[in-house]
Amino acid sequence: MKFGILVNxxxxxxxxxxxxxxxVKAALAKGHEIYRVFFYHDGVNNGTRLTVPPQDDRNIVKRWSELAAEHKLDLVVCIAAAQRRGLMDKSEAKRNGKDADNIAPGFRISGLGQLIEAGIQxxxxxxxxx
Amino acid sequence: MLHTVNKSPFEHKALESCLKFARQGSAVLLIEDGVYAAARDTAVSPQVQKALHSVTIYALKPDVEARGMQNRVMDGVRLVDYGGFVDLVAEHNAVQSWL
Amino acid sequence: MTEENAGSVAKRFLYVNRRAPYGTLYALESLEVVLIGAAFEQDVSLAFLGDGVYQLTKGQDTKALEVKNFSPAFRALEDYDVTKLYVEKEALEARGLSESDLVVPVEVVDAERMAEIMEAQDVILSF
Structure with a gap:
């Protein structure tokens, strides 16, 4: 079965x-497909590579990146929500005249249509x- | 239909709303702080027990254990792990998250 | 549950609104999804439960707050063919409101009817 996931x-x-x-991990272990994980609202903050949690804690961002690499997951950060909260990839940073980007590996920035599409597919x- | 509730019933109305709209035969999965509703002998347990007559109620075991609730879960509430959560989603036509 | 629509299968999308506006951003960002989603020609409904009914009240004036008043945007939904707005009767009454206090025409439904509407959906988005 194909699952779409929304993280708010x-x-x-x-x-x-x-x-x-x-x-998501349990669904993959059971042989299901993850069509897309869409990050919205403050959920976009899951996609910043600049988080540095204490060493004895889980690294939530890195964990998503690694799972994405292992299973070719499509992790999509909402562009409008990301811009409000200062989450940028290289091209968005350039387009908005910002001096840095912070998106973590495995995440991409795209529009809300990707959430609707995940619902449809x-x-x-x-x-x-x- | 599967409903998920992630709020403590003592501070939020999410469970109450969920039970109001959950039709006969639906499944309700308590996750995160929602698992406190699974405890016996609380102010909300009569409400949960009554709901058990019309809906099936599950609680996410990792959340139950994290909160030290494993010996307080009332009879009739079924415990599932994340794999069980996945199965519940697959078995029902849609999921409503009572955030 | 689904119907053929111009060669593609339309799904039933329900947006469940349970939060008041302005105290948090959820309501505005939820409406942004509805507006974008309208272009996908799916079968869209909006449900307003609990404090969600406050999103629709007349007389919102956000000038002093310096945030955007997004309540007029609900009136534009009709232009996007989003016309199924369901409001929980009990939520309105509990808040001392009636249909005439709302910025758009809605269908006021009781809990039983609302439960039926929810049960008929393919995708339920709550924020």
Whole structure:
């Protein structure tokens, strides 16, 4: 079965990103397909490579990046939500005249249409948030 | 249909809303702080027990254990792991998250 | 559950709004999804439950707050062929509101009807 995932909260403050990650891992282990993970609202903060959690804690961002690399996951950060919250890739930084980008490996920035498309293409869409 | 509830029933209305709109035969999965609703002998357990007559209620075991609730889960509430969560989503036509 | 629509299969999308505007950004960002999603020609409905009904109230004036008043955008939904707006009767009454207090025409439904509407969906988005 094909699953679409929506993550509405950032890392650490809320459990939403942890639950979504464990759900995705378990779905993949059962042989399901993850069509896309879409990050919206503060969820876009899951995609910054500049997080440095304490060494004895899980690295939520890195964990998503690694899972994406291992399973070719499509991790999409909403462009409008990302711009509000200062999450940039190289081309967005350049387009907006910013001096840095911060997107983590495996994530890409795109429009809200990608969320709707995930709803259309997936057999199930599951929302994680607060 | 599968409903998920991730809020404590003592501070939020998410569970109450969920139970109001969950039709007979639906499944309700308590996750994150929502698992506190699975405890027996609380102010909300009568409400949950009543709901068990019309819906199936599950609680996410990793969240139950993280909160030290494993010995307090009321009879009738079924525990599932993340794989069980995935199965519940697959078994139902749609998921409503009561955030 | 689904119907043929110009060669592609249209899905039933329900947006569930349960948050008041301005205190948090969820309501505005939810509306942004609805507006973008309208271009995809799916079967779209909006449900307003609990504090979500406050998104639709008349008389919102955000000038002093220096944020955008997005309530007029609900009136534009009709231009996007988004016309199915369902409001929970009990939520309105509990808040001392009636249909005439809202910025757009809606269908006020009881909990049982709302549950039926939810049950008929393919994709439920809540923010």
């Amino acid at each position: 909260e950032g890392p650490y403050t809320h459990e939403a990103s942890d639950t979504a990650y464990q759900f 997936s057999d199930r869409l599951v929302v994680f948030g607060d």
